[in-house]
Amino acid sequence: MLKLGDSLPEFIGTNQNGEQIDSQNLKGKKLVVFFYPKASTPGCTAEACNLRDNYSVLKEKGFQLIGVSADSEKRQKNFSEKYELPFDVIADEDHDVINKFGVWQLKKFMGKEFMGIVRTTFVFDENGICIQVIDKVKTKDHAAQILE
Template identity: 65%
Template sequence: MNTLQVGDKAPNFKALDEAGNTVQLSDFAGKKLVVFFYPKASTPGCTNEACNLRDNYEVLKEKGYALIGVSADSAKRQSNFKNKYEFPFPLLADEDKAVINAFGVWGEKKFMGRTYDGIHRKTFVVNEEGVVERVIDKVKTKDHAAQILE
């Protein structure tokens, strides 16, 4: 797993969101962008994380941040997740893992003694010039907005 590091240029990704709209890095030129990767829509940890960001969305926006959530779920699953919890930010349906691989968050995981490949829960803060400013490796799902703002 070759994860992007602080100082790396963010990849010029292009993917479809939950509604079928094309979202790309250039859409956020001149803005601070939070790209958060999560393993699976509608699971407890991912729901806690996304709801915490939703609940703090206005504060994040006031600080100049735009947000994008990314997982390998289908557009339908992302759409259901977004609608159920009323998320004000797009969720990318990265089924081919192009964005996931570009940021380097796909790799070996261990859970309950089992080893498998999957998405690592990580968040990247990209500055106005498109450079990774911060990488949050240990995401606190119930207090993620505070991690971003610290």
């Protein structure tokens, strides 16, 4: 998993509208990349909506936001439209972006082990250097964690 001081990985992802998001075009701005397990599930919806509701404050502070999950482009589009998300969500079905950040890991739930996305948020400065890793995401108060 990426850690403090690491550089923003190079990636090209596809957003909810089928548009390419190239990490090379994201430098020069503060960037928040948040990974969530599955669009439209309760925790992921709470997290995305908290970021949506605080988007103007985050934007005022100079942050650009991008969400990433292994969902399809269609599922990301439905998620984005249903909850009126003002930021891009990347459909990473092939796990390219997920693997570059190191968030596809062994998880345990109700006694079962499986591979999946570990809910994690990375904050990068204008030079593309990781300045914050949030691995204990509070889905209903996530914007406050980023702004701390």
